[in-house]
Amino acid sequence: GKDKELIRGSWESLGKNKIPHGVIMFSRLFELDPTLLTLFHYTTSCGSTQDCLSSPEFLDHVTKVMLVIDAAVSHLDDLHSLEDFLLNLGRKHQAVGVNTQSFAMVGESLLYMLQCSLGQAYTAPLRQAWLNMYSIVVAAMSRGWAK
Ligand code: HEM
Structure with a gap:
């Protein structure tokens, strides 16, 4: 439906430039919670967050x-076809110390x-469409924490 169109339409350009957009996302994440940086063991040697x-x-x-x-x-x-993959991905994140x-x-x-x-192009319906998809992905990953 409408959600899928909004997501596909917006990802069309973003998905072609994954690294810069991913870097914006993770820069923001480390601003919100700098302690997450320490979960990447290979970052212990870098001087600054920017490095x-x-x-x-x-x-x-x-x-x-x-x-x-x-x-x-x-x-x-x-999306359910990704269930097993996402559950395993969640397990790996539990193993490296990520909290749900x-x-x-x-x-x-x-x-x-x-x-x-x-x-x-960032509108309320688009935001909601992405949130809906993201919550499905997170729910599947979070099952990796369950016994
Ligand atoms: C692997 C941390 C979020 C996808 C890893 C690893 C760490 C890590 C330490 C292992 C080392 C490495 O491969 O770099 C984190 C932290 C996150 C986070 C701190 C935020 C709280 C995510 C999210 C996704 C993701 C949201 C995708 C939706 C992956 C994948 C791997 C990985 C695909 C490789 C797994 C494998 O080796 O099979 N993550 N991660 N991560 N992460 Fe994350």
Whole structure:
């Protein structure tokens, strides 16, 4: 329906420039919660948040995140087909010390990136459409924390 059109339409351009948009998103996330930076063990050697954000390992993670979003956007019609993948992804994040509560801030950072990148095209219905998709992804990942 309308949600899917809004998401696909907005991702069309953003998805072509994954790294810069992902960097905006994670810069925002570390502003909201700087302690999350320490969960990336390879960042212990960087001097500043800015240095961390441009390290190759970190940019790899940014790319991975954007590819998951890309997968969700291309599977909007059958998001449940990503269930097992997302559950396992959640498990891996539990293992590296991520807390499910942090996903609310990741969501906020995603919306912040969309707002920065889309300008006028960032509307209330578009925001809600992305929130709806994001909450499905997060719910699936969060199952990775359950016993
Ligand atoms: C792997 C941290 C959010 C997707 C990892 C790793 C860390 C990490 C430390 C392992 C090292 C690495 O691959 O760089 C975090 C933190 C997050 C976060 C602190 C925010 C609270 C996300 C989100 C997604 C995601 C929202 C996608 C929706 C991935 C993927 C991997 C990964 C695909 C690779 C998993 C594998 O090795 O199979 N993450 N992550 N991450 N993360 Fe995240």
